[in-house]
Amino acid sequence: MRLITLLTLSLLSTSVLADEIWVTNEKDDTVSIIDVETEEVIRTIEVGERPRGIIFAHDYSVVFVCASDSDTVQVIDPKTGKVLHELPSGEDPEQFVLHPNNKLLYIANEDDAITTVVDVESRKVIAQIDVGIEPEGMAVSPDGKTVITTSETTNMAHWIDTETQKIVANSLVDQRPRHAEFAHDGSELWVSAEIGGTITVFDTETKKEKAKISFEISGIHRDKIQPVGFEKTKDGKYVFVALGPSNHVAVVDPKTYTVLDYILVGRRVWHMAFNADETKLFTTNGVSGDVTIIDVDSLKATKSIKVGRFPWGAAFRPTSG
Amino acid sequence: MFLRVVCFVLCFCMYIVQPRAEENINIGYLEQVVPRPPILSNLDEVPEDEGLAGAQVGLVDNSTTGKFLGHNYKLESRIVKEDEDVLSAAKELLSLSPYLLLNAPMKSILEISKLPEAENAILFNVSSLDANLRDEACSLNLFHTMPSRNMLSDALAQFAVKKRWSKWSLIHGVHETDRAYLLAFKKSANKFGLEIVDKKEWAFDADMRRNAAKEVPLFTQDMPDHDMLIIADELGDFGRYVIYNTWIPRPVAGSEGVIPSSWSASVEQHGAAQLQSRFKKAKNRLMRSIDYAAWAAVRTIGESVTRTDTSDVMKIRDYMLSDEFALGGFKGRPLTYRKWNGQMRQPIPLSHSRAVVAMAPLEGFLHQRNELDTLGLDKQESSCTAFTE
Structure with a gap:
């Protein structure tokens, strides 16, 4: 009886029961919602123009989407898929991070060389920080004290003090930095450089370069191996790095900074998100318009799911617990 | 207190990762x-x-x-x-x-x-x-x-090879730059194994805005069958009137149609x-x-x-x-x-006014050093010695 109820419930409203991966489709102005269990698209919702960055509030009550060409950040109710309101974001918002206080959004304004700080409660811009040309990658340290903006043409990681909302340091990285992430314990900052073909690892304390990771895939010229988005497992075992037009994801050991493996996925792999227990990794493949699922245990690609045109960002939404 | 200030200043300087001179x-x-x-x-x-x-x-x-x-x-x-x-x-x-x-x-x-x-x-x-x-x-x-012109013409040649549009007819203008472009196309055709079946000089002085539809079909009528019509007309004089007015339906490229350029x-x-x-x-x-x-x-x-x-x-x-x-x-x-x-x-984009058709080097054109060196003068062909002396 219980089983039947469960089954019925899941048929009626799968989205309530199973965890989801939300994927922004840059050229379709939609978000595809993938059921983590069935590995299928269960919903597609319409959002603003050219959706790219996507993150959930820390309590998953709302989801934020950068609608780049609408020059706004949309705040969406994940249950209904309806846009609740929009936040002032500055022009052309691309990527953003939500401060651990769940209150401040730091947004990279790609066309304006600015990082905009928005209070999501008062819905007001509280600061705009001049950064380099084409800011894109955004990261926040686990203690919330530092926010990073990387600028693609200036080739820097800008360290922003969240107390003063001012830049305190600038670190040069290789050509076209795309994405930045702090280590889960905050001790390191990782920055990928698309055209440079590298990931630079900084010591957070000294802000000095600690390691540089390069990639090599036989049969693919190094110019085409372009690291973009990456994600780290919480157990400190792996870092998965999307390598853009080389159509591979690299598996990096974050302790030795060596590449363990390369996994073939879809074309122009861009960003990614884990499921709840980090057994599955979902990568967005822009050119092939699909999402590839990687089995984290075996480091194998198991399935590709058709989504909208030019899937860009991915975010995880727990619903079962 | 003083010490703390000094320390603060020092730390701050260290935070600026690159201490640089103006x-x-x-x-x-x-x-x-x-x-x-x-x-x-x-x-x-x-x-x-x-x-x-x-x-x-x-x-x-x-x-x-x-x-x-x-x-x-x-x-x-x-x-x-x-x-x-x-x-x-x-x-x-x-x-x-x-x-x-x-x-x-x-x-x-x-x-x-x-x-x-x-x-x-x-x-x-x-x-x-x-x-x-x-x-x-x-x-x-x-x-x-x-x-260089050779990089542009090589880009177009790669595109033609990829499309298997391997027979080219050429029309060139009378200016020095047009002849130079013509030479580059010939060199590229040779380099990538394409065949040039005909070449004609555009020497008309009629006003094509009025009668392109009459002149161009006749001008191209006696050309042997070709897959692609290549225009060398760097000033943009006549090429635009050739498109859609040819005797046989063929894609046009070069100075018009699909154009290789740096941007x-x-x-x-x-x-x-x-x-x-x-x-x-x-x-x-x-x-x-x-x-x-x-x-x-x-x-x-x-x-x-x-x-x-x-x-x-x-x-x-x-x-x-x-x-x-x-x-x-x-x-x-x-x-x-x-x-x-x-x-x-x-890379050389091959584009028309609305979209990029292809980006050279095209996939499959390999090079021992860098695929971009499949475009233009490669090291062994170069007679430039200034850089190596």
């Missing part, structure tokens, strides 16, 4: 205006700031990076008319800065490169497609951000849309090839100064020619300089 970098820009021969259409308008606008946008990019590092960039420009002395303008600019962009005809670029004042300078050719400048007439102080308004991938919109916002028009070449030259200087933290011209030249140098140029691959003739390697 550097002032002046960049010269010299344009020689050349009168354009008349063409049939009245639609073309060449912007007066073509080239200079690209340099200016590049300068803003450099300055944004420079402000974080204490590097100050300045652009000094001179625009000389045809009857004015281009050499003395070059000397004047070279007395202000060793970095000089040249938007001028091949002959002037060659003369400037031979000036004693230019011996220890870095000159950038941002306009001339001339093959000889990269070959026998090359010189160690002369770099080329504009691709076009339809390039949008690899972040190019951002450069396009930045340029449009600043200059209120679309970015053109010469603008892109000038932008890339200024960015080359900026990138080299950023990485080496010096404005010393010899050190900058060494860096530009080293394996460390790479410039992000919105075309999907790092831009670097060929060590044998100073030509900037770059």
Whole structure:
């Protein structure tokens, strides 16, 4: 009886029961919602123009989407898929991070060389920080004290003090930095450089370069191996790095900074998100318009799911617990 | 208390990861205006700031990076008319800065490169497609951000091979540049195993705006069967009237139709849309090839100064020619300089006014060193010795 109820419930409203991966489709102005269990698209919702960055509030009550060409950040109710309101974001918002206080959004304004700080409660811009040309990658340290903006043409990681909302340091990285992430314990900052073909690892304390990771895939010229988005497992075992037009994801050991493996996925792999227990990794493949699922245990690609045109960002939404 | 303040100041300095000295970098820009021969259409308008606008946008990019590092960039420009002395303008600019962009005809670029004042300078050719400048007439102080004609024609040849449109007919204009383009197409056809089945010179003086539909079918009627019709008409005189008016239905490429170039308004991938919109916002028009070449030259200087933290011209030249140098140029691959003739390697978009059809090097064209070297003069073909001596 219980089983039947469960089954019925899941048929009626799968989205309530199973965890989801939300994927922004840059050229379709939609978000595809993938059921983590069935590995299928269960919903597609319409959002603003050219959706790219996507993150959930820390309590998953709302989801934020950068609608780049609408020059706004949309705040969406994940249950209904309806846009609740929009936040002032500055022009052309691309990527953003939500401060651990769940209150401040730091947004990279790609066309304006600015990082905009928005209070999501008062819905007001509280600061705009001049950064380099084409800011894109955004990261926040686990203690919330530092926010990073990387600028693609200036080739820097800008360290922003969240107390003063001012830049305190600038670190040069290789050509076209795309994405930045702090280590889960905050001790390191990782920055990928698309055209440079590298990931630079900084010591957070000294802000000095600690390691540089390069990639090599036989049969693919190094110019085409372009690291973009990456994600780290919480157990400190792996870092998965999307390598853009080389159509591979690299598996990096974050302790030795060596590449363990390369996994073939879809074309122009861009960003990614884990499921709840980090057994599955979902990568967005822009050119092939699909999402590839990687089995984290075996480091194998198991399935590709058709989504909208030019899937860009991915975010995880727990619903079962 | 005092100690704490000192400590704070020290720590703060350490936080600024690169403690750098102030550097002032002046960049010269010299344009020689050349009168354009008349063409049939009245639609073309060449912007007066073509080239200079690209340099200016590049300068803003450099300055944004420079402000974080204490590097100050300045652009000094001179625009000389045809009857004015281009050499003395070059000397004047070279007395202000060793970095000089040249938007001028091949002959002037060659003369400037031979000036004693230019011996220890870095000159950038941002306009001339001339093959000889990269070959026998090359010189160690002369770099080329504009691709050569051979790079453009090789790009189109790769596209034809990929499409299996392997029989070409050619129509060329009467100007010197058209003949040079024709030569480049012949060389590329030979290099990539394409067959040229016919070539004709366009020597009409009729006004094609009224009777293209009558003239062009007849002009192309006796051409042997071909897969692609290639136009060498760099001034844009007659080529536009050929499209859709040919005797047999064939794709047109070269100076019209599918056009190989260093930059076009339809390039949008690899972040190019951002450069396009930045340029449009600043200059209120679309970015053109010469603008892109000038932008890339200024960015080359900026990138080299950023990485080496010096404005010393010899050190900058060494860096530009080293394996460390790479410039992000919105075309999907790092831009670097060929060590044998100073030509900037770059992907070549093949585009029409609405979209990019393909980007060369096309997939499958391999090279032992760098796939970009499948375009234009490769090391073993080059008779340039200035860089190796």
